[in-house]
Amino acid sequence: VHHVTSARKLKAPLISSIRKRNKLGDRLTGDHVLPFSAFLTDSFGRRHNYLRISLTEKCNLRCQYCMPEKGVKLTPRSQLLSTSEVVTIARLFVQEGVDKIRLTGGEPLIRPDLLDIIIELRKLDGLKTIAVTTNGINLAKLLPRLKEAGLDLINISLDTLAPAKFEFITRRKGFHRVMEGIDRAVELGYSPVKVNCVVMRGFNEDELLDFVRLTEKKPLEVRFIEYMPFDGNKWNFKKMVSYQEMLDRIKQQWPNLERLQTGHANTAKMFKVPGFEGHLGFISSMSDHFCGSCNRLRITADGNLKVCLFGNSEFSLRDILRCGASDEELLQVIGAAVGRKKKEHAGMFSISQMKNRPMILIGG
Ligand SMILES: C[S@@+](CC[C@H](N)C(=O)[O-])C[C@H]1O[C@@H](n2cnc3c(N)ncnc32)[C@H](O)[C@@H]1O
């Protein structure tokens, strides 16, 4: 369903020509100023300093919007990236200027070597932020060890505050465990603790205000995400609740909702109810995309580099790594792939018609 371009077919431009492609600004590492990697800069000048690595295709939930009803065909274990391959790839990207890595999946907390991976990532000079996106099911139990290993930032997915609806949308039990995970993260001092909520008409759009109220006394950042089309998730336009509609509903209750300023690469539009401790974010990937400031790259659990969440072209880093490629050779492939990144995604209707992976196999 997706096109994997092998390294041989890619006709990577010579390293020197990638280096010349852009004479862009600088990046700071400690006291030194280095030019931002040409390999991680695309033809529109976007610098990719944020890498999301999917650690597994498996999950202990079966969210309807992410996992197709029939399940997915799992990649054999030997074809997934090993602990050391994950670390090798991460090291290379960090050397080139990536300063934030998010571990995702599938459910990253079910990967047995997760702590080892975080411990190794923590040793990488220049990596400022290690983040995890989790469904929260195993979080309360694992959190003290994750923190000790060096985890900086946590996003927890939760789409409803009603246990029965949780069971419907995730096709599994576990609501209270997720809530416990959120509380534990707050207790351990994570601030903000980000809560991801995919908003779907007919399912949870009536809970928007309840989610906003969660931010009253807790340092949470509740992030409302527009429902996105992926293979097998039965997306349709009517089920999508746009950012503007969510905002209008919330403003009816809290007319003095305050807009907050955010950095250039922040994908969320941020707000706050005056007097509330936490914040609100809106991820409007569909109705108002943020491709122009996109700074992300993705690695799938089977080792493919994906330069756009909504694009189906992929490049296998695993294969060239397993052929014994040098760092320079890997960089050539990465640079060529990044160089081909499109200006913006094709729009929600085209995306919904396009062949791509189901979300569970991409890593959100
Ligand atoms: C694929 S999950 C992987 C990490 C982890 N299992 C979790 O659920 O947080 C990452 C994020 O993608 C979001 N997601 C999955 N399918 C989506 C869709 N169709 N539209 C919008 N967000 C989606 C999930 O809600 C979650 O916050």
Ligand code: SF4
């Ligand atoms: S959204 Fe996360 S928890 Fe839900 S099925 Fe997908 S990977 Fe699993």
